[in-house]
Amino acid sequence: MHEMGIAKQIIEIATSSIPGGMEDIPVERVNLKVGKLSSVVPDSLRFCFEILSINTPLSGADLNIEVVPILARCNECKFEWTINEPIFMCKNCKSGSIEIISGRELDITSIELENK
Amino acid sequence: MEIKVIRKVLDVNNTMAKQNRKMFTEKEVFVLNVMSSPGSGKTTTLEKTLSYIIPEIKSAVIVGDICTSNDANRLATTGVSVVQINTDEFGGDCHLAAHVVEKAACNLDLDAIDLLIVENVGNLVCPAEFDIGEDAKIVVLSVTEGEDKPVKYPLMFRVCDAAILNKIDLLPYLDYNREEVLNNIRQVHPEMPVFELSAKTGDGFTPWIEWLKSGVNRKIAG
Numbered sequence: 001m002h003e004m005g006i007a008k009q010i011i012e013i014a015t016s017s018i019p020g021g022m023e024d025i026p027v028e029r030v031n032l033k034v035g036k037l038s039s040v041v042p043d044s045l046r047f048c049f050e051i052l053s054i055n056t057p058l059s060g061a062d063l064n065i066e067v068v069p070i071l072a073r074c075n076e077c078k079f080e081w082t083i084n085e086p087i088f089m090c091k092n093c094k095s096g097s098i099e100i101i102s103g104r105e106l107d108i109t110s111i112e113l114e115n116k
Numbered sequence: 117m118e119i120k121v122i123r124k125v126l127d128v129n130n131t132m133a134k135q136n137r138k139m140f141t142e143k144e145v146f147v148l149n150v151m152s153s154p155g156s157g158k159t160t161t162l163e164k165t166l167s168y169i170i171p172e173i174k175s176a177v178i179v180g181d182i183c184t185s186n187d188a189n190r191l192a193t194t195g196v197s198v199v200q201i202n203t204d205e206f207g208g209d210c211h212l213a214a215h216v217v218e219k220a221a222c223n224l225d226l227d228a229i230d231l232l233i234v235e236n237v238g239n240l241v242c243p244a245e246f247d248i249g250e251d252a253k254i255v256v257l258s259v260t261e262g263e264d265k266p267v268k269y270p271l272m273f274r275v276c277d278a279a280i281l282n283k284i285d286l287l288p289y290l291d292y293n294r295e296e297v298l299n300n301i302r303q304v305h306p307e308m309p310v311f312e313l314s315a316k317t318g319d320g321f322t323p324w325i326e327w328l329k330s331g332v333n334r335k336i337a338g
């Protein structure tokens with residue numbers, strides 16, 4: 001639902017990351033990491049990005065989304081596992097005191113410019 | 117040619133939220149972010165809550181609504197300062213962002229209050245992602261909604277510090293499975309307190325008010 005705002009932020013960050021003097025080289029791809037626990041729906045984000053990037057240096061660039069699984073670590077027994085269902089309890093000792101190590105990402109990792 | 121970036125997309129909001137948190141800490145104001153689906157009873161719960169805590173706890177409210185001021189008018193009858201934000205002006209957003217809360221807080225005398233309650237936009241998805249500089253987040257769920265909401269919206273129930281299960285006065289008239297919803301909340305966030313109450317009758321408010329007051333007192337004590 002807030003994918004428009006997120007796409008706008010992505011375009012701002014990516015545009016400001018193009019090094020000086022390279023503004024004329026087309027951007028081919030924007031690489032993004034989206035955690036499975038984040039509230040972003042990849043398909044609607046791609047759709048918003050496509051629309052909002054028209055007439056920007058990112059027009060036509062591909063938004064490449066790497067979905068990051070939810071990894072958790074138990075604070076009691078230190079067990080680590082991947083969360084695939086909405087159960088946030090230690091798989092080993094049932095403790096509810098756990099840490100989410102990954103899965104909330106919403107990060108731009110890189111942009112790719114066309115090779116001349 | 118690949119150019120490394122490594123930036124959080126929500127950097128701008130996170131930075132603003134950090135500034136808000138610093139401002140609220142300097143002013144010794146406890147900030148509560150209240151979230152739920154539309155109609156779960158945020159406004160009603162807050163009206164009742166305010167009637168129990170004022171004048172002991174000096175409070176103010178920021179209300180985010182997509183385009184009306186009904187909630188603000190209802191809350192203003194409790195006698196506290198209310199700032200209404202119509203998210204429309206900011207692009208019809210489905211959540212309150214940190215800069216919007218900052219702007220609203222500028223219209224309040226933060227020196228005169230100990231508690232600032234923010235009624236977020238009715239939505240269980242987007243507000244969960246946006247830090248506003250609050251001290252605690254709570255989610256209101258009512259017994260007229262599905263028992264499976266916590267597992268359908270796990271991020272919301274993970275990020276919150278407490279949950280309110282509202283409208284318990286209606287339980288005798290419904291086939292609601294209370295145990296099931298409590299189990300679902302426990303699965304998603306095992307250590308989170310759940311307050312079962314009725315914003316209509318005031319039933320079950322004591323533990324909730326104690327929880328809120330202890331948060332405020334901890335903040336004032338520094």
Ligand SMILES: Nc1nc2c(ncn2[C@@H]2O[C@H](COP(=O)(O)OP(=O)(O)O)[C@@H](O)[C@H]2O)c(=O)[nH]1
Pocket residue numbers: 152153154155156157158159160161187238282283284285286313314315316317
């Ligand atoms: N029976 C009953 N109705 C309630 C209760 N709390 C709220 N309501 C009703 O639910 C509707 C939505 O409440 P409101 O506070 O506006 O929800 P909000 O959209 O989350 O702010 C209103 O008609 C309220 O009167 C409650 O505890 N019991």
Ligand SMILES: [Mg+2]
Pocket residue numbers: 158159160187235
């Ligand atoms: Mg309301």
Ligand SMILES: [Zn+2]
Pocket residue numbers: 074075076077078079090091092093094095
């Ligand atoms: Zn464990």
